[in-house]
Every structure is written in structure tokens, then in C-alpha cells.
Amino acid sequence: MEQILGYSPGEFDSRGAGWTAREIAQQPALWREVAKTASTLAEDHAAFLRPLLDRRDLRIVLAGAGTSAYAGEVVAPALRRRLGHRVEPVASTDLVADPHGCFGDDVPTLLVSLSRSGDSPEAIAATRLADQVLTECHHLVVTCNPDGQLAREHADAPSSLVLLMPAAANDQGFAMTSSFTSMALAIQLVLTGGTADETVHQLATAAERALPGIADRARSLVTAGYERFVYLGSGPLRSLARESALKLLELTAGQVQTHAESSLGFRHGPKAVLNDRTLAVVYVSSDPYTRRYDLDLVDELRRAAAPAEVVALSAVDGSSLWHLPGLDGLDDATSALCYALFPQTIALHASLHLGHTPDNPFPAQEVNRVVRGVTIHPLD
The missing domain is CATH 3.40.50.10490 (Glucose-6-phosphate isomerase like protein; domain 1)
Structure with a gap:
């Protein structure tokens, strides 16, 4: 039977996660469609x-x-x-x-x-x-x-x-x-x-090949019982870190503490969030200059007593890095779209692990899919 992100579609559907799982998995195909439309x-x-x-x-x-x-x-x-x-x-x-x-x-x-x-x-x-x-x-x-x-x-x-x-x-x-x-x-x-058809084809192909490993690693990390998740990156990848933290916060209905920061900014106070039940994810830049700062932080985190584990995603191969092959030559803004599959899948599995329904983690509508309750005041 066909699997999506490590589960059968029927299991995701029965646990209120069918839409979210399919929408994560379909992204490489959608990128090709976006590129085709843009070209046309x-x-x-x-x-x-x-x-x-x-x-x-x-x-x-x-x-x-x-x-x-x-x-x-x-x-x-x-x-x-x-x-x-x-x-x-x-x-x-x-x-x-x-x-x-x-x-x-x-x-x-x-x-x-x-x-x-x-x-x-x-x-x-x-x-x-x-x-x-x-x-x-x-x-x-x-x-x-x-x-x-x-x-x-x-x-x-x-x-x-x-x-x-x-x-x-x-x-x-x-x-x-x-x-x-x-x-x-x-x-x-x-x-x-x-x-940019060739670039998008490269991106989509790399993501399709990475998805099975992403699903396995995400599920394994979630079941390890981390209480805090910290996402870090520089430049465009700092913004991906912010989106990663939001995704986990949303799908776990606020039950998991998350934090996002730049690699250099993390030492200036936010590092206090670390404890021995923290997973730190660092998105390592492909820019040779920026990359040095990300790698410095990865080394520092791994030498410290906390966090419990450091995951360093990289489009460039290197020792102790989680290399996602096939992204060579792409800038960080493009590689970020492939990286995004990992925190999305983490959030999906964390939501299920905690007993939530990812398609609707707020059944009482404390938070809404489309924001409500905003009064737009006239500008004088």
C-alpha cells in the first residue's frame, strides 16, 4: 500500500491528518506546476x-x-x-x-x-x-x-x-x-x-528524494520526547526558522515550546531557552561566508551539555551534517523550500504524538484557519 510520510493515507485520515500530510507531500509536484504556469x-x-x-x-x-x-x-x-x-x-x-x-x-x-x-x-x-x-x-x-x-x-x-x-x-x-x-x-x-524550469526541476527532484528520509527522521525525533524545539539560521534561513517554530506551535496547539533566532543572535540572550530536553535544528547556509557562522554555532551547541541533540541541515556535504543531496548551486532562498519539508513533517508527527488532529488542532476554534475578530479602523 502507498505510504505518505511514513503512514498509510487511511491512517492519516482516521487521525484527522489527511489533508496536512498530503499537502506536505505534494509540494515538489506543485513547484513544477508553479514553474510551468510562470513560464506560460x-x-x-x-x-x-x-x-x-x-x-x-x-x-x-x-x-x-x-x-x-x-x-x-x-x-x-x-x-x-x-x-x-x-x-x-x-x-x-x-x-x-x-x-x-x-x-x-x-x-x-x-x-x-x-x-x-x-x-x-x-x-x-x-x-x-x-x-x-x-x-x-x-x-x-x-x-x-x-x-x-x-x-x-x-x-x-x-x-x-x-x-x-x-x-x-x-x-x-x-x-x-x-x-x-x-x-x-x-x-x-x-x-x-x-x-527557471531547470532550477525548479532540480529543487523538486531533490525534495522528492529527501522526503522518505525526512519522514523517518522526523518521526524518530518526535518520539524521543523533546520538550523544546529551537530553530536557527542566517539570512533567508532565519526566516525559515521562524516559520518552522510557528508550524510546530500551531499543530501542537501551543503544547510544545518553540523558539527561532539567527545563528549569531542566539547567543545574545535567547540561548537561555536550552535545556537537556531541547532539540536544536540549524539550517546551514550554502553561502561560504555565512556558512562559517552557522557551523561555529553547530560546533558550540554540540560541545555544550544542552541541548540534547543538534540537527544541522545542509545543501553542502560535510562531516556531522545532515546533507540533503541535489541542492548544489541553489541559493538559500531556494533551498529553504526543500528544508521546509522537515519542520512541516516534525510538526505533523508531533501533533499526532500528542493526540491532536493536525488538520484542525483547535476544534473549539480558539485559533482560526483564517483570522477572525480583527476590527479595521479608518485612517483619518
């Missing part, structure tokens, strides 16, 4: 984006809430280098709370709004506030839901382009998995030209 529509996208990207005074803001914000953070450094523009990730929650502070420079702006559902109150409000505060604002809406309010509001707007993800990327499980990596990949492809 490259001319249409370029007609909207090229005149904007040719302007040296353009500011690009990547906005989203929660996981969507982290997707923007992961890709922002790579886009900054490739485009030569100001590319700034700013959470839509910050934009709504402080629009004048976030849009302090009234310069031509491309607001890239990432939202799985397109119905997040902050995502919708951020685009409206940008139009209100800025003299000139253009919108690239990246969403998984063609029926969401964000997609509907911008579908026919002359200063907007709506980029829809494949239907399967609209996660039905509580936590964002497919949507996170699909949107992060899509904005890289579209903003840099939309023709």
Missing part, C-alpha cells in the same frame, strides 16, 4: 512588471501575515540581489497598525501581497491603506484562492496583477504548507522573469 504566462507578467522594474526609484514591499509574511522574508534577500531594487518584507499586520511608518517614503511602490485565502482582514486592508497613503502604488496579489476578496478586488484593477497558485496549493489543513512554499517560489520566478 511570462509575457503577460512581464507586460505588467517590466515597466515598473525598469524604474530605479521603485520600492518593492512583500507583505503578508504569519506564514505569508515569512514567505516574503525568505525570498527578499535573493530578490534584492537579483533585481537591484529596494525589496523589503513588511508584515501586513505592521502595515495596518502603522501605515504612515511603513510607507514613510512616498515613492513609487509595488506592493506584493501574499495571502493563502485572500480573505485575511489585514491583507485586504493593507492594499487599501497603501493606495490611501501612497501617491503611486501598484499591486501584485499572490493568492491560492480565486474566490477570495483580495483576488476579486484586484482582478480588473488597472494597477494590479493577480497571480493565482495551483488549486492544490490552497491548503485545506489548518497550517500553511503547500501555500507557503508555492507562493515563495512563485514570486521569485515572476519577479525575476519566470523562466
Whole structure:
């Protein structure tokens, strides 16, 4: 019988984890679909984006809430280098709370709004506030839901382009998995030209080969009984660390303590979270310079009495590292999408181990799949 992440599909379904498991496992196939769509529509996208990207005074803001914000953070450094523009990730929650502070420079702006559902109150409000505060604002809406309010509001707007993800990327499980990596990949492809089929094929192939080992290791680590999980990384991988910690916190309904930090920042106080029931995961950069700092921290953690175990994921082979082969030559923003399968699978197995239902870890709706209860106040 076919297995998904180490279990039969029927077992996942019976334990309230079917959607989440399938949505983690399907990601390599979805990346190929995202790349195909980006390539097919490259001319249409370029007609909207090229005149904007040719302007040296353009500011690009990547906005989203929660996981969507982290997707923007992961890709922002790579886009900054490739485009030569100001590319700034700013959470839509910050934009709504402080629009004048976030849009302090009234310069031509491309607001890239990432939202799985397109119905997040902050995502919708951020685009409206940008139009209100800025003299000139253009919108690239990246969403998984063609029926969401964000997609509907911008579908026919002359200063907007709506980029829809494949239907399967609209996660039905509580936590964002497919949507996170699909949107992060899509904005890289579209903003840099939309023709990277070889790169995406390399990424997807590496992830498909890594998934069985990821599933085995995740399940083994979860059953070891760690009480705390710490995720660490530098640059784009620090943002992946933040998303990793959030995923585990969400799917275990807050029952597992998680923390995320940069490799260098961890020593400045956050290291206090370590004890002998802690698992530390370090995402090791492929950049030769940055990599030195990550490896220094890995060595330091392994010499210390705590944490109990250190897992160091790397696209580059090395002693005492967990090497994920096939990612050679890819930058950290791209490799991060493959790495993301590991914390997603950790969160899935941890949720099951603790008796939760990953597809809906909050049956009493203390926390909702699409945020509710936000009052958007008018800006005077």
C-alpha cells in the first residue's frame, strides 16, 4: 500500500491528518506546476512588471501575515540581489497598525501581497491603506484562492496583477504548507522573469528524494520526547526558522515550546531557552561566508551539555551534517523550500504524538484557519 510520510493515507485520515500530510507531500509536484504556469504566462507578467522594474526609484514591499509574511522574508534577500531594487518584507499586520511608518517614503511602490485565502482582514486592508497613503502604488496579489476578496478586488484593477497558485496549493489543513512554499517560489520566478524550469526541476527532484528520509527522521525525533524545539539560521534561513517554530506551535496547539533566532543572535540572550530536553535544528547556509557562522554555532551547541541533540541541515556535504543531496548551486532562498519539508513533517508527527488532529488542532476554534475578530479602523 502507498505510504505518505511514513503512514498509510487511511491512517492519516482516521487521525484527522489527511489533508496536512498530503499537502506536505505534494509540494515538489506543485513547484513544477508553479514553474510551468510562470513560464506560460511570462509575457503577460512581464507586460505588467517590466515597466515598473525598469524604474530605479521603485520600492518593492512583500507583505503578508504569519506564514505569508515569512514567505516574503525568505525570498527578499535573493530578490534584492537579483533585481537591484529596494525589496523589503513588511508584515501586513505592521502595515495596518502603522501605515504612515511603513510607507514613510512616498515613492513609487509595488506592493506584493501574499495571502493563502485572500480573505485575511489585514491583507485586504493593507492594499487599501497603501493606495490611501501612497501617491503611486501598484499591486501584485499572490493568492491560492480565486474566490477570495483580495483576488476579486484586484482582478480588473488597472494597477494590479493577480497571480493565482495551483488549486492544490490552497491548503485545506489548518497550517500553511503547500501555500507557503508555492507562493515563495512563485514570486521569485515572476519577479525575476519566470523562466527557471531547470532550477525548479532540480529543487523538486531533490525534495522528492529527501522526503522518505525526512519522514523517518522526523518521526524518530518526535518520539524521543523533546520538550523544546529551537530553530536557527542566517539570512533567508532565519526566516525559515521562524516559520518552522510557528508550524510546530500551531499543530501542537501551543503544547510544545518553540523558539527561532539567527545563528549569531542566539547567543545574545535567547540561548537561555536550552535545556537537556531541547532539540536544536540549524539550517546551514550554502553561502561560504555565512556558512562559517552557522557551523561555529553547530560546533558550540554540540560541545555544550544542552541541548540534547543538534540537527544541522545542509545543501553542502560535510562531516556531522545532515546533507540533503541535489541542492548544489541553489541559493538559500531556494533551498529553504526543500528544508521546509522537515519542520512541516516534525510538526505533523508531533501533533499526532500528542493526540491532536493536525488538520484542525483547535476544534473549539480558539485559533482560526483564517483570522477572525480583527476590527479595521479608518485612517483619518
